[in-house]
Structures are given as C-alpha cells and as structure tokens.
Amino acid sequence: MLKTLGAAFGAALIVGAATQAFGAGVISGAGATFPQPVYNKWADEYKAATQTSLNYQAIGSGGGIKQIEASTVDFGASDKPLKMADLTANGLVMFPTVVGGIVPVMNLPGFKPGQIKLTGAQLADIYRGAIKKWDDPLLAKTNAGVKLPNLPITVVHRSDGSGTTFLFTSYLSLEAEHWAKEVGANDSVSWPAGIGGKGNDGVAAFVKQTPGSIGYVEYAYAKQNAMTYALMQDKAGQFIAPTAVNFKNAAANAKWTAAPGFYLLLLDQPGANAWPITGATFILMHAKQADAAKGREVLSFFDWCYKNGDAAAEQLDYVPLPANVKDLIRKSWSKIVGPDGKPVYK
Amino acid sequence: MSDAALPTAGPPVRRSAPRGSLIGQIFEGLCFAAATTLLLSLGGIIVSLVIGGWPALSKFGIGFLFSTAWNPVTDVYGAAGPIVGTLITAALALALSLPIAGGVAFFLTELCPAPLRRPIGTAVELLAGIPSIVYGMWGLFVFAPLFSRWVQLPLMAAAKPGSLLEKLTSGVPNGSGILPASIILAIMILPFMAATLRELLLTVPAAVRESAYGLGATTAEVVLSVTLPYVRQGAIGAVMLGLGRALGETMAVTFIIGNSHAFPKSLFDSGSTIASTIANEFTEATSPMHTAALVALGLVLFLITFAVLGFARLLLRLRRAG
Numbered sequence: 287m288l289k290t291l292g293a294a295f296g297a298a299l300i301v302g303a304a305t306q307a308f309g310a311g312v313i314s315g316a317g318a319t320f321p322q323p324v325y326n327k328w329a330d331e332y333k334a335a336t337q338t339s340l341n342y343q344a345i346g347s348g349g350g351i352k353q354i355e356a357s358t359v360d361f362g363a364s365d366k367p368l369k370m371a372d373l374t375a376n377g378l379v380m381f382p383t384v385v386g387g388i389v390p391v392m393n394l395p396g397f398k399p400g401q402i403k404l405t406g407a408q409l410a411d412i413y414r415g416a417i418k419k420w421d422d423p424l425l426a427k428t429n430a431g432v433k434l435p436n437l438p439i440t441v442v443h444r445s446d447g448s449g450t451t452f453l454f455t456s457y458l459s460l461e462a463e464h465w466a467k468e469v470g471a472n473d474s475v476s477w478p479a480g481i482g483g484k485g486n487d488g489v490a491a492f493v494k495q496t497p498g499s500i501g502y503v504e505y506a507y508a509k510q511n512a513m514t515y516a517l518m519q520d521k522a523g524q525f526i527a528p529t530a531v532n533f534k535n536a537a538a539n540a541k542w543t544a545a546p547g548f549y550l551l552l553l554d555q556p557g558a559n560a561w562p563i564t565g566a567t568f569i570l571m572h573a574k575q576a577d578a579a580k581g582r583e584v585l586s587f588f589d590w591c592y593k594n595g596d597a598a599a600e601q602l603d604y605v606p607l608p609a610n611v612k613d614l615i616r617k618s619w620s621k622i623v624g625p626d627g628k629p630v631y632k
Numbered sequence: 633m634s635d636a637a638l639p640t641a642g643p644p645v646r647r648s649a650p651r652g653s654l655i656g657q658i659f660e661g662l663c664f665a666a667a668t669t670l671l672l673s674l675g676g677i678i679v680s681l682v683i684g685g686w687p688a689l690s691k692f693g694i695g696f697l698f699s700t701a702w703n704p705v706t707d708v709y710g711a712a713g714p715i716v717g718t719l720i721t722a723a724l725a726l727a728l729s730l731p732i733a734g735g736v737a738f739f740l741t742e743l744c745p746a747p748l749r750r751p752i753g754t755a756v757e758l759l760a761g762i763p764s765i766v767y768g769m770w771g772l773f774v775f776a777p778l779f780s781r782w783v784q785l786p787l788m789a790a791a792k793p794g795s796l797l798e799k800l801t802s803g804v805p806n807g808s809g810i811l812p813a814s815i816i817l818a819i820m821i822l823p824f825m826a827a828t829l830r831e832l833l834l835t836v837p838a839a840v841r842e843s844a845y846g847l848g849a850t851t852a853e854v855v856l857s858v859t860l861p862y863v864r865q866g867a868i869g870a871v872m873l874g875l876g877r878a879l880g881e882t883m884a885v886t887f888i889i890g891n892s893h894a895f896p897k898s899l900f901d902s903g904s905t906i907a908s909t910i911a912n913e914f915t916e917a918t919s920p921m922h923t924a925a926l927v928a929l930g931l932v933l934f935l936i937t938f939a940v941l942g943f944a945r946l947l948l949r950l951r952r953a954g
Contacts, residue, residue, distance in 0.1 A: 346915025447916025
C-alpha cells in the first residue's frame with residue numbers, strides 16, 4: 287500500500303520534472319542524504335556542459351533502495367551497500383561514487399585535536415559503557431605522557447537511521463567481538479549507552495555542550511566545525527589523523543577486485559595511513575534497463591562526474607575515488623544491458 | 633468541540649424547489665463531498681496504518697505495547713519506551729503551559745489596557761505560527777546550554793544522595809532529556825491554547841461580566857466563577873487541541889529529547905516519543921519489519937490521540953449530565 291503510494295508519488299514527480307525540462311534529457315535519482323550536496327553540484331556542472339539535468343531527491347538510503355526496486359527512478363543511492371545476494375535478487379547493479387570518512391570527536395577541555403589516540407577496541411569499550419572515565423587505565427595505555435582528565439565519558443550517537451551509524455557500528459563490530467555479538471551493525475542499533483542527537487549537527491551540538499563527551503560525525507562536519515578529533519590506530523598499528531589523503535589511502539588500498547558487486551566497507555584497510563573508518567556511498571541501477579537510451583544517459587552522467595567532478599567533490603570535503611577504482615567501475619558497467627541484451631554504455 | 637452548545641436540529645424541513653435550486657443542489661453536493669472526503673481520508677489512514685503495521689503487530693502481538701526492546705539489528709521491536717515518553721512529555725507540557733496560557737488569556741481579556749490588547753494578542757498568534765523545526769534548533773542550540781547551566785547543574789548539585797530529587801535529576805547535564813523536551817513542548821503549545829482561550833473569553837457577553845462586577849465581585853472572582861464556567865466546554869476543547877499538538881509534535885522533540893528507546897528513569901534522562909522515533913528512523917529503515925514497526929507506532933499514536941479526544945468528549949458529557 288505504502289509502496290504503491292510512494293511509487294505513484296515518485297512517478298508524479300518524474301512526470302512533473304520531465305515536463306519542466308523542454309526536450310533535454312532528465313535523469314532522476316533518489317536516496318542517500320549524505321552525498322546530496324556533491325550530486326547536486328555535479329548536476330549543475332553537468333547541465334551547463336550537456337543540457338541534461340538531474341533530479342535528485344534526498345529521501346534517505348532506505349527510500350532510495352525502495353524507489354529503485356519499484357523502478358520509479360533511474361538510479362537509487364545508498365550509503366549502505368547491498369550484498370551481492372540482494373543485488374541479484376532484485377536485478378540490481380551497484381557501484382561507488384565518492385568516499386567519506388567518519389571521525390570520533392570529543393569535548394575535552396584543554397585538549398587539542400589529535401592529542402588523544404584510540405584503538406578500535408577502546409572505542410567499542412567506550413561505546414558499550416565499559417570504559418566510563420577518561421582516566422581509565424585502558425585508555426592510558428595508548429596515551430602515555432598525556433594527563434587524561436578525571437571526567438565521566440558521555441557517549442553521543444546518531445538518533446536517526448544513517449549510513450554513518452552503519453559504518454561506525456560495522457567498524458566496532460569488526461574491532462570488538464563483544465560489540466558484534468551484543469549490538470551488531472546497522473543504520474540504527476540498540477545502543478547500550480549514551481544519548482542520541484539528530485543528524486551530524488545534533489551529535490556535534492551534544493558533544494559541544496557536554497564536557498567529557500565523545501561522538502562520531504562525518505569528516506566534512508568535523509573539519510568545518512574544527513572539532514577535537516582523536517587519532518585512530520590503522521591496520522599497521524600507527525595512529526593517524528582523519529585527513530582527505532588518509533581516506534583516499536583506504537579507498538586505494540582496498541581490494542575492490544575481490545569484492546563482487548563492489549560490496550566493500552573500507553574499514554581497517556591494509557597499507558600505510560589508511561583511515562580505519564572510511565566508507566563509500568553507492569549508486570544502484572537495474573542490470574536490465576527497460577530503456578537503453580535512459581540507461582546510457584545515467585551512466586554518461588557518472589562517467590562525466592568521474593572525469594570532471596573530483597574538484598567539486600574535494601571542495602565539498604568528499605574524497606573522490608582513486609583512478610584505478612574508477613576504471614574498475616567503468617568495466618563493471620558492461621553488466622548493465624538494454625532490452626536487446628547489449629551493454630547500454632560503450 | 634463546541635457543537636454541543638448549538639441548539640439541537642429537528643428533522644430537516646422539506647421545501648419546494650425554488651428558483652436557483654440547481655445552485656442549491658450543487659452547493660449541497662459540494663458540502664457533502666467535503667464531509668465524506670474527510671471521513672474517507674480518515675478511514676484510509678487507519679486502514680493503511682493497520683495494513684502497513686500488520687507484520688509487526690502480528691509478530692509481536694500485544695507485547696509490542698509493553699516491551700522496551702527496540703533493536704533494528706535483530707529486528708525485534710517494542711513500543712513501551714516511545715509510548716511512555718510520549719505520554720509523559722505531553723502531560724508535563726500541558727501541566728506547564730496550561731496555567732500560563734490561562735494567565736495570558738485572562739490578562740488580555742480582563743486586565744490588559746485596551747491599546748495593548750491588539751499587539752499582545754497578535755504576538756501570541758504569531759508565536760503559534762513559528763515552525764516546529766525552529767523551536768527544535770532554538771531548543772538545542774540556545775535553550776539546552778542555558779538549561780544545563782542554570783537548572784540542571786544546580787539541581788543535581790543540590791540533590792542529596794539517595795533522595796527523591798536525586799532520582800528525578802539523575803542523567804547527563806547537557807540540557808537534553810524528558811524535562812527539557814517537555815518545556816519546549818509547553819512553549820510550543822502555549823500560544824495555541826492562549827489564543828483559543830482568549831477567543832473563548834471574548835465570547836462571554838459583556839452583560840454577564842458587567843453584572844458580576846456590578847455585584848461587587850473582584851476580577852479573580854469574575855474569572856473563576858463567571859467567565860471560566862461560561863466557556864468551560866470550549867476551554868476543554870482548547871486544552872485538548874494543545875494536548876493533541878503535544879502528542880504529535882515531532883521535530884522540536886527529536887532535537888532535544890536525547891532519543892533513547894529505553895524507559896526514561898528520571899526527568900533529565902533521555903527518552904523518545906512515538907513521533908520522534910518515526911522521524912528518526914523512517915527514512916533509513918531498510919528491513920520490512922523495521923518499517924512495519926514504525927507504521928505500527930504511528931497507529932499507536934493515532935489510537936492515543938483518539939483516546940484523548942474520546943476522553944474529552946466523555947468529560948464534556950459527564951459535566952453536562954451533572
């Protein structure tokens with residue numbers, strides 16, 4: 287019932303948008319809110335270059351998946367990758383567009399960004415309420431020489447379902463067995479401790495207002511608000527800072543070739559200076575396009591973005607994909623075919 | 633609400649078709665269509681809520697209402713936390729704002745110097761027009777730090793260990809939680825109730841009030857024993873309007889309540905309401921059971937609002953009978 291309503295609504299929107307643009311092509315997409323700024327920026331530049339416009343509705347990853355399954359949009363967008371089995375079951379193809387990093391931020395009066403070093407296991411212990419104070423001996427281990435304050439830790443998490451939470455809890459599950467068993471990973475989970483803020487700004491506000499608190503936000507948010515971040519331990523054992531370069535390292539080192547359908551969380555990737563809580567955001571399309579020309583239009587848009595969109599992405603504090611990954615994605619597009627069974631993109 | 637005050641209508645009078653009866657028929661048809669559209673959409677909403685929420689309702693049964701488990705990972709859902717949060721915040725908000733709304737309305741109708749009446753009245757109505765997201769942002773960025781500094785911390789410091797006050801004020805002093813959310817809600821519903829009450833008090837015939845004053849009654853006596861009883865039924869309606877808004881208010885609460893699905897243990901503890909839970913999770917709910925549980929929550933909120941309205945009607949009927 288809701289699905290049909292949503293489908294009807296979506297269809298109405300598309301018809302409306304189509305009549306607006308005189309003759310020129312219109313691509314429609316819906317889904318994740320996290321990449322919306324960069325998609326819109328790309329769409330503006332693409333329209334100036336080619337006359338084809340993009341109508342992107344940031345309705346959330348869950349909505350994006352539902353809309354593409356109902357075929358009301360040309361592509362869906364999700365921060366949470368779909369597993370290969372889900373993709374094949376729905377006849378979908380998935381590929382990443384940009385990379386983002388998640389940054390633990392704190393409110394520790396007198397501390398500068400990067401002064402606290404954390405491991406994934408410590409972060410999991412903090413988030414499950416096992417480490418309750420900043421001067422806990424467990425935290426002192428990685429922070430020799432730093433005088434940790436005798437402050438209670440207030441855990442802040444996202445209250446709204448979000449791809450950020452999915453990545454963050456996936457990372458904690460990877461790093462700590464107890465987290466995987468007791469809490470698990472999802473867009474929203476049953477948090478053992480702490481308070482929930484709505485959106486990145488909600489989390490940031492609670493962290494700013496609560497001395498001794500720790501939260502997690504997207505990189506762009508931590509950077510623009512100059513928040514006190516923690517150094518995280520990478521796979522090589524080094525403590526590294528959340529920077530665009532370190533996110534890119536994680537994306538470059540990842541074994542994309544071994545990931546069917548690009549199902550890959552860029553968590554704790556090997557190699558030097560790979561930020562451990564990194565993730566891509568994804569596009570979903572039907573493997574079999576009912577309209578080959580439309581499918582080609584969509585893929586041409588993303589091809590153009592991969593070629594010309596890096597500067598715009600970096601301006602907005604997203605991390606573009608490394609060149610080797612972009613090539614892999616273009617190759618994977620051979621799986622998207624028209625009604626005649628031939629690839630729509632050449 | 634105030635239809636009870638209308639004279640009871642007898643059987644419709646049959647008239648011969650006058651000139652222009654076509655316009656009359658069209659008018660009747662349009663009115664009928666408007667009324668049935670309303671009923672149909674109401675019925676449609678109930679039906680779609682039941683259908684959408686059915687997977688969750690049939691899986692968890694009546695336990696859905698009493699369990700505090702809310703775990704999207706294991707797909708197990710219980711609505712007790714949000715239900716209790718909704719009821720507590722709405723009740724607290726009503727308790728906080730009703731006296732103030734009454735005060736504003738009485739001041740405007742009885743005590744306010746005539747030149748000030750219009751500006752203050754307009755200001756109250758303007759307050760009602762502020763979008764709730766603005767209240768939410770203001771609550772989070774302005775109100776919460778002040779509340780934490782000047783209310784939460786002093787109260788928590790003053791509480792003796794083991795006392796009731798300590799129990800009520802335990803939690804994180806960062807300005808979020810059940811009580812701050814209730815205060816924001818109270819501010820939001822205040823203009824609604826104040827404006828409606830003022831309108832009601834203005835309907836009291838001058839002759840009634842003047843004669844009470846003529847008998848030597850003080851302002852307080854006039855208000856309490858003449859004007860208030862005169863508008864009693866409408867006043868209950870105004871209160872229910874406020875309560876309805878408090879029950880369903882979403883954005884402002886989401887920003888400041890702390891959003892924990894557990895049972896709130898104190899006034900400063902974080903909690904959640906039904907509306908805030910739906911707003912938080914609906915966009916990213918990918919599993920069908922998660923969506924169903926959220927729709928079922930919507931149905932529960934619908935039923936609560938329904939029960940509140942029903943209770944108000946009952947109250948009116950009892951008063952009238954008594």
